[in-house]
Amino acid sequence: xxxxxxxxxxxxxxxxxxxxxxxxxxxxxxxxxxxxxxxxxxxxxxxxxxxxxxxxxxxxxxxxxxxxxxxxxxxxxxxxxxxxxxxxxxxxxxxxxxxxxxxxxxxxxxxxxxxxxxxxxxxxxxxxxxxxxxxxxxxxxxxxxxxxxxxxxxxxxxxxxxxxxxxxxxxxxxxxxxxxxxxxxxxxxxxxxxxxxxxxxxxxxxxxxxxxxxxxxxxxxxxxxxxxxxxxxxxxxxxxxxxxxxxxxxxxxxxxxxxxxxxxxxxxxxxxxxxxxxxxxxxxxxxxxxxxxxxxxxxxxxxxxxxxxxxxxxxxxxxxxxxxxxxxxxxxxxxxxxxxxxxxxxxxxxxxxxxxxxxxxxxxxxx
Amino acid sequence: xxxxxxxxxxxxxxxxxxxxxxxxxxxxxxxxxxxxxxxxxxxxxxxxxxxxxxxxxxxxxxxxxxxxxxxxxxxxxxxxxxxxxxxxxxxxxxxxxxxxxxxxxx
Numbered sequence: 001x002x003x004x005x006x007x008x009x010x011x012x013x014x015x016x017x018x019x020x021x022x023x024x025x026x027x028x029x030x031x032x033x034x035x036x037x038x039x040x041x042x043x044x045x046x047x048x049x050x051x052x053x054x055x056x057x058x059x060x061x062x063x064x065x066x067x068x069x070x071x072x073x074x075x076x077x078x079x080x081x082x083x084x085x086x087x088x089x090x091x092x093x094x095x096x097x098x099x100x101x102x103x104x105x106x107x108x109x110x111x112x113x114x115x116x117x118x119x120x121x122x123x124x125x126x127x128x129x130x131x132x133x134x135x136x137x138x139x140x141x142x143x144x145x146x147x148x149x150x151x152x153x154x155x156x157x158x159x160x161x162x163x164x165x166x167x168x169x170x171x172x173x174x175x176x177x178x179x180x181x182x183x184x185x186x187x188x189x190x191x192x193x194x195x196x197x198x199x200x201x202x203x204x205x206x207x208x209x210x211x212x213x214x215x216x217x218x219x220x221x222x223x224x225x226x227x228x229x230x231x232x233x234x235x236x237x238x239x240x241x242x243x244x245x246x247x248x249x250x251x252x253x254x255x256x257x258x259x260x261x262x263x264x265x266x267x268x269x270x271x272x273x274x275x276x277x278x279x280x281x282x283x284x285x286x287x288x289x290x291x292x293x294x295x296x297x298x299x300x301x302x303x304x305x306x307x308x309x310x311x312x313x314x315x316x317x318x319x320x321x322x323x324x325x326x327x328x329x330x331x332x333x334x335x336x337x338x339x340x341x342x343x344x345x346x347x348x349x350x351x352x353x354x355x356x357x358x359x360x361x362x363x364x365x366x367x
Numbered sequence: 368x369x370x371x372x373x374x375x376x377x378x379x380x381x382x383x384x385x386x387x388x389x390x391x392x393x394x395x396x397x398x399x400x401x402x403x404x405x406x407x408x409x410x411x412x413x414x415x416x417x418x419x420x421x422x423x424x425x426x427x428x429x430x431x432x433x434x435x436x437x438x439x440x441x442x443x444x445x446x447x448x449x450x451x452x453x454x455x456x457x458x459x460x461x462x463x464x465x466x467x468x469x470x471x472x473x
Contacts, residue, residue: 155441235431243442
């Protein structure tokens with residue numbers, strides 16, 4: 001693909017965005033992504049997906065919907081950043097008309113800007129609350145005293161909820177259903193809010209109707225020496241042990257504040273549900289897995305598409321594009337270290353760089 | 368104790384326990400509270416085991432792969448990208464996992 005000339009003039013935020021993205025990608029291992037490496041799959045429908053988003057943007061503009069209104073439809077910046085990452089890839093993979101591709105990217109970025117109070121590219125946080133909102137959380141949450149044991153229990157609850165999110169939505173499209181918000185400095189402490197707002201995605205899995213838990217929010221206040229960092233895709237790292245530094249916590253399960261006894265019961269139940277759900281997803285025939293992946297991507301944007309008066313589910317053309325198709329060939333080179341990884345991933349997404357793995361250039365649709 | 372493996376230090380801390388190699392759901396029955404979960408890479412079918420593990424060791428994975436993230440949340444050591452944990456370690460081996468240095472000793 002030829003570099004998109006004058007891209008920098010039209011996407012002035014791109015350089016900073018690419019820096020943040022590359023740092024996060026370099027710490028991942030694409031060999032672990034489930035159910036498969038999405039970049040071996042997305043190119044089959046990259047053009048159709050971008051056209052759908054572009055169509056949604058036009059309809060929302062006609063309706064006079066503001067970016068702030070659209071931002072309210074999303075849990076946080078994670079989903080928008082992840083989908084922007086995929087959209088960068090889709091623009092390169094599809095050969096879509098340049099103005100259309102850039103238009104979709106700018107649309108998503110404008111919603112992202114409206115969602116983030118700080119750190120739009122995600123160098124260190126998912127900062128979605130204003131100072132006033134943060135103080136409201138601190139003041140009105142029914143905090144309980146933390147301890148290392150309770151911290152470990154909180155960690156197990158997080159593991160269970162995150163596992164259910166990954167098994168319900170894949171490693172790519174869980175992002176509107178699981179996010180950490182913060183870290184917010186509060187004097188000698190730091191506040192982190194873990195959100196799981198939809199643990200029963202019945203529109204994707206009818207079995208979810210029987211799940212006991214619908215939504216869980218975990219509020220934690222750590223001693224600040226823990227030094228929490230969230231990268232652009234919300235991966236948490238810390239300089240010290242989270243459980244050992246837990247000062248205060250509160251857990252809200254299905255709208256009710258819970259104690260440790262109930263938290264333990266929830267995490268045991270959700271852990272078993274996560275295992276069953278992953279088995280269900282993994283045991284689907286490959287053709288059904290591909291269809292489910294299309295549905296998951298649309299589901300992530302369900303509220304936006306519905307606001308635009310569109311169906312979130314994949315179109316018949318999208319479904320036909322992937323039917324009977326194998327995954328595209330593996331494309332990742334062996335990278336020596338994180339520095340090499342950062343450079344490679346940056347080039348992978350950079351619209352000013354003609355580089356694109358030849359293994360993924362198979363599909364180019366005309367418009 | 369000899370160093371058996373070296374990988375990426377994905378979650379801080381040191382833990383000691385018995386190795387249990389988990390390759391499929393058929394292996395889950397053998398896992399006990401405090402065991403060291405050793406697998407190619409964790410997946411959600413292992414969530415119950417991960418909640419019981421004293422440490423997690425994987426053949427593949429990065430600093431922000433699932434086992435790394437959840438280990439940090441649970442405060443247990445984790446070493447990923449060892450390449451050969453599931454081959455070099457054996458069920459029942461007593462090991463020490465150092466998630467701060469990325470080493471497994473036994």
